Amino acid sequence: MKKHTIANNFLYYLFCGFSGAVVSLIVWLFLKLMNYGIHLLWNVVPSNIDFKFYTLIVCTVGGLVLGIWQKYTNAIPDELDEVMKKVKKDKFYPYNRVLFLCISALLPLVFGGSIGPEAGLTGVIVGLCYWAGSHMKDAKSKIPELMEVGISATLSAVFYAPLFGLASVSEERLDNKDKPDLVRSTKIISNIVAVLFAGGTLLVLNSIFGGGMGLPKLGGESISTAEYLLAIPLSIVGVICGFIFVTAEKFSEKIFKVIQGKCGIIVSTTLGGIILGVVGTYFPLSMFSGEESINVLKDDYIKFAPWVLIGSGLLKLFLTNICIKSGWKGGHFFPVIFCGVSISFGIGMLTGLDVAFCSAVVTAGLLGVTMKKPLAVTMLLLLCFDVNVIPWVLLSAFIGSVVPTKIFKLNKTDK
Numbered sequence: 001m002k003k004h005t006i007a008n009n010f011l012y013y014l015f016c017g018f019s020g021a022v023v024s025l026i027v028w029l030f031l032k033l034m035n036y037g038i039h040l041l042w043n044v045v046p047s048n049i050d051f052k053f054y055t056l057i058v059c060t061v062g063g064l065v066l067g068i069w070q071k072y073t074n075a076i077p078d079e080l081d082e083v084m085k086k087v088k089k090d091k092f093y094p095y096n097r098v099l100f101l102c103i104s105a106l107l108p109l110v111f112g113g114s115i116g117p118e119a120g121l122t123g124v125i126v127g128l129c130y131w132a133g134s135h136m137k138d139a140k141s142k143i144p145e146l147m148e149v150g151i152s153a154t155l156s157a158v159f160y161a162p163l164f165g166l167a168s169v170s171e172e173r174l175d176n177k178d179k180p181d182l183v184r185s186t187k188i189i190s191n192i193v194a195v196l197f198a199g200g201t202l203l204v205l206n207s208i209f210g211g212g213m214g215l216p217k218l219g220g221e222s223i224s225t226a227e228y229l230l231a232i233p234l235s236i237v238g239v240i241c242g243f244i245f246v247t248a249e250k251f252s253e254k255i256f257k258v259i260q261g262k263c264g265i266i267v268s269t270t271l272g273g274i275i276l277g278v279v280g281t282y283f284p285l286s287m288f289s290g291e292e293s294i295n296v297l298k299d300d301y302i303k304f305a306p307w308v309l310i311g312s313g314l315l316k317l318f319l320t321n322i323c324i325k326s327g328w329k330g331g332h333f334f335p336v337i338f339c340g341v342s343i344s345f346g347i348g349m350l351t352g353l354d355v356a357f358c359s360a361v362v363t364a365g366l367l368g369v370t371m372k373k374p375l376a377v378t379m380l381l382l383l384c385f386d387v388n389v390i391p392w393v394l395l396s397a398f399i400g401s402v403v404p405t406k407i408f409k410l411n412k413t414d415k
Contacts, residue, residue: 013193016149020194023125023153024201030102030121031158032209037110038288055112055284056277062111063273063328067266069107070327075100077120077329087126087147095127108328109289111273112280114319115330116289118158122331125150145187152191153198159215159333160202162195163379168371215337216295218384219356227357228392234344234358235396238365241317241343242400245336245370248318252325265327272326279319285312286319289330290338297345301355306346313342332370333380340366357392360385364393368400377401 046054070076075097078086086093105120129150148169156165169191260268280287285296285308301309320335340363347362348355360381367377374397381393 013190016146016190016194017197019129019146019149020153020197021201022128023150023194024157024198025205026125026128027121027154027157028202028205030106031117034106034109034117037106038112041110042112053277053281055281055287056274059112059273059277059280060270061273062107062113063270063276063326064266066104066107066111066273066327067264067269069104070265070269073097073100073104075104076327077101077105078123079324079329080119080122080331083119083122083126084151087151093123093126093130093147095131098124098127098131101127104329108323108330111328112276112287113323113328113330114276114287114290114316114335115323115328116158116332116334117330118155118333119331120329121158122151122154125154145190148187149190149194153194156195157198157202159380159383161215161380161383162199163382164376165195165198166191167376167379168373215291215380215383216298218294218298218341218359219386223354223357223389227353230353231361231392231395232399234347234361235365235399237343237347238340238362238367238396239369239400239403241313241339241362241366242369244314245317245321245332245339245366248321249325252318252321256322256325256327260327269327272323272328275322275326276319276328279315283308283312283315285309285338285342286316289334290316291334293338294341297341301345301349304345306349309342309346309349313339313346316342333367336366336370337363337380337384340364356385357389360389360393361396364396365400368397369403372401374398374401 041058051057083093101120101124105117105124108115109117109120126147129146152165152169154165155168156162159165256268256272259271276287285293297304297309316335316339320332320339324330324332341359344358344362345355347353348358364377364381367380368374371377374394377397377400378390378394381397382390385393
């Protein structure tokens, strides 16, 4: 019996590893297609057309196309929190419209939406994991674990951050007060195996074909004592930005819920596209997921006026929520990271502080408010900053996670 159990566990972990590799392949193909579409629409075509309001036209058309697509397919991706809630509550996630959901997740990204790819991708992957588990006799009892495996592998692949994928799901599980039993130990092992296979597959694909997103290294190796002393004030700046994001989220949700109820989804997504186009025309850094824009800031931030950087970051806090709530469904991780970096670079230029240290602390505080997972925030930002600022990142993320919840009664259900 014991040998039989060991063999079954080995096969299950092997299946989790295979699932992680497949997830990584899907994520890689999705991002490749996304980048190709963006390059065609925003580089190739504009190079042959000199039109001042090209951004406004493309975003408006994109909103119209997206609205029509959603109206007639009813394929609307869930945000990451919604995916996790369905997995926890229903132990089920629909998989019969995966292809339509892929297109729904891809369209707003190609048309320049101020969103990240993780939300749409996570729903697709979780649906596929449920399908795979339900069609395998020995895996049916572990379908909830398989869906968690899918989430871990997806986040790891999208962000090139294996530890983030593991920490995000683990903290979600702790929030639900799961009991530390044998089942939980198998969950941990299955997630680790899946993430390792996902990372290895992504490494092979990128080394052969290139591609991917990921976050750039911003530094933070030479920090003065004075800057360390300002860690708490900078954390508070991040928390304030987090409150701005949450407020914008609630406001946008109310406004576009009314618009969708009275005028329909097509009007809502088109209006979202118009707003995106107007803002993007004058503040182009506020468009797209933000990953490429962070690279631009890293190399050329000195070319921008501080108020442009601060303004772009603050505008994107609103614009991301306008996109998501108007029907341009997607994630907010990449955009929020850009907001923290852009605002921090502006603050650093105005005050003479190290821009990398400012970015680390402010962004951690901002993500702490929006994610409520300080360990996951730290694992995500570990990719961007040097090890010596990581304790301050963890502190700031903790402040961002605790202050809104304990003092201002802001929690996940409020979102």
